Amino acid sequence: MAAELKFAKTHEWIRPEAGGLATVGISAYAVEALTDLVFMQLPNVGRKVKAGESIGEIESVKAVSDFYTPVSGEVVEVNTSLPNELETLGKDPFGAGWLVRIRPDDPAEMDGLLDATAYEALVKSQPH
Amino acid sequence: MNGLLAWRDEAASGAVNMAADELLAAEAVRHDRPLVRIYGWQEPTVSLGGFQRLGDAQAFPGIAGLPIVRRPSGGGAIIHGSDVTYAVAVPRSHAWGGDPQVLYDAFHEALVEVLRKQGITASLHPGRGRDAGDEDRFLCFDRRARGDLVVRTADSADDHKILGSAQRRLQAAVLQHGSLLEQSSRAVTEDARHPGLHDLLASAGWGSTANDLVDPWLLRVAAAAGLRLEWTGESFLATHRPEITAAAPRFLSQAWLGRR
Numbered sequence: 001m002a003a004e005l006k007f008a009k010t011h012e013w014i015r016p017e018a019g020g021l022a023t024v025g026i027s028a029y030a031v032e033a034l035t036d037l038v039f040m041q042l043p044n045v046g047r048k049v050k051a052g053e054s055i056g057e058i059e060s061v062k063a064v065s066d067f068y069t070p071v072s073g074e075v076v077e078v079n080t081s082l083p084n085e086l087e088t089l090g091k092d093p094f095g096a097g098w099l100v101r102i103r104p105d106d107p108a109e110m111d112g113l114l115d116a117t118a119y120e121a122l123v124k125s126q127p128h
Numbered sequence: 129m130n131g132l133l134a135w136r137d138e139a140a141s142g143a144v145n146m147a148a149d150e151l152l153a154a155e156a157v158r159h160d161r162p163l164v165r166i167y168g169w170q171e172p173t174v175s176l177g178g179f180q181r182l183g184d185a186q187a188f189p190g191i192a193g194l195p196i197v198r199r200p201s202g203g204g205a206i207i208h209g210s211d212v213t214y215a216v217a218v219p220r221s222h223a224w225g226g227d228p229q230v231l232y233d234a235f236h237e238a239l240v241e242v243l244r245k246q247g248i249t250a251s252l253h254p255g256r257g258r259d260a261g262d263e264d265r266f267l268c269f270d271r272r273a274r275g276d277l278v279v280r281t282a283d284s285a286d287d288h289k290i291l292g293s294a295q296r297r298l299q300a301a302v303l304q305h306g307s308l309l310e311q312s313s314r315a316v317t318e319d320a321r322h323p324g325l326h327d328l329l330a331s332a333g334w335g336s337t338a339n340d341l342v343d344p345w346l347l348r349v350a351a352a353a354g355l356r357l358e359w360t361g362e363s364f365l366a367t368h369r370p371e372i373t374a375a376a377p378r379f380l381s382q383a384w385l386g387r388r
Contacts (some may be wrong), residue, residue, distance in 0.1 A: 010299055041179070064299055064327065065296075068299060
């Protein structure tokens with residue numbers, strides 16, 4: 001996992017980008033746990049979101065899961081090709097499998113998220 | 129030791145049942161323990177999986193005229209009314225809250241054991257891969273996923289699915305729905321029917337009902353996890369009526385029902 005990534009306890013990652021934006025995705029651990037993805041619903045561009053709010057849903061075989069924004073802000077871009085190419089999530093969860101780009105209200109909010117080391121410890125502590 | 133707390137509810141409408149199950153998930157987090165609700169339906173009702181297309185239901189002639197409700201959980205459509213439905217809600221921090229298959233197997237394996245003790249050949253389906261196109265099949269009982277409970281009778285070469293379950297994985301809880309088929313529904317046409325326990329086993333002398341199985345089933349579920357089963361002796365619907373009544377209209381709204 002790249003050092004610039006931060007993680008939410010709900011398994012989303014976020015990466016600061018140029019221009020005050022941040023890219024959000026789902027961790028490889030979470031994607032692997034979902035298995036056999038069949039449908040995804042992403043938020044609309046322009047939506048104002050609050051940290052911890054559900055911004056979309058994904059269905060794997062028989063299970064619907066929410067995903068959450070790690071920071072508050074505005075959704076400025078959505079990976080519109082992803083719902084039609086869900087296998088990308090499994091192949092490249094930290095790259096081409098990104099979900100949304102957000103303009104954070106307060107970039108410092110990312111400081112409160114987990115770094116890669118802390119996230120790996122969280123994953124190891126999860127019930128199996 | 130925190131046990132598995134259980135309610136057996138009276139039959140209710142689809143919207144009330146879905147509102148109750150949503151509340152069950154919140155209550156599981158509040159109580160920090162698994163909760164289960166066993167219930168029925170006041171009339172034959174189709175429940176759609178969370179992302180199934182409403183248009184697919186409306187275009188399926190076999191279920192025409194039945195009320196439709198959308199579940200928060202995934203999976204295929206179920207025709208309720210001649211089944212026993214369960215909802216179990218588990219905090220994400222619980223041992224059942226991690227790997228999705230663990231909670232499916234906890235409930236399905238327990239019923240396999242209960243049925244085997246009654247001389248019925250039951251097993252968990254291994255799944256048949258994406259090439260089988262299961263997600264394109266509208267009805268849950270036409271699909272086969274890993275862990276679905278199937279029975280085989282002496283006079284049939286086919287396995288028959290009698291229990292299917294699906295989940296909604298929330299931030300703090302997992303809500304799992306399941307349907308145990310008692311009888312083939314008479315409210316739908318032949319192409320939407322699936323044989324239930326009674327249809328498959330009565331001719332072989334099996335005299336129980338799906339309802340009779342509930343208590344030994346949940347006892348087995350709890351025991352396998354080292355939990356104690358605690359029946360509340362109350363109705364979840366009655367004891368939470370104000371919250372459920374307030375939440376039910378959302379499940380009747382076009383925004384929810386027609387979300388896809």
